[in-house]
């Protein structure tokens with residue numbers, strides 16, 4: 001499961017975090033964004049993934065089969 005959905009922009013230094021599913025956040029310089037909250041990790045970048053530093057915290061979810069359906 002996703003504990004924290006968060007990246008740091010290497011250009012402007014902003015740390016942005018998406019806290020819910022439709023919480024779409026840009027950094028100040030608009031080179032990178034995060035989205036998806038604790039449901040999925042969505043990232044955007046301008047040139048490459050080197051535009052940001054990954055700060056998310058993800059824990060393996062070994063009990064996910066219990067929630068199928």
Ligand SMILES: [Zn+2]
Pocket residue numbers: 009010011012013014027028029030031032
């Ligand atoms: Zn930025």
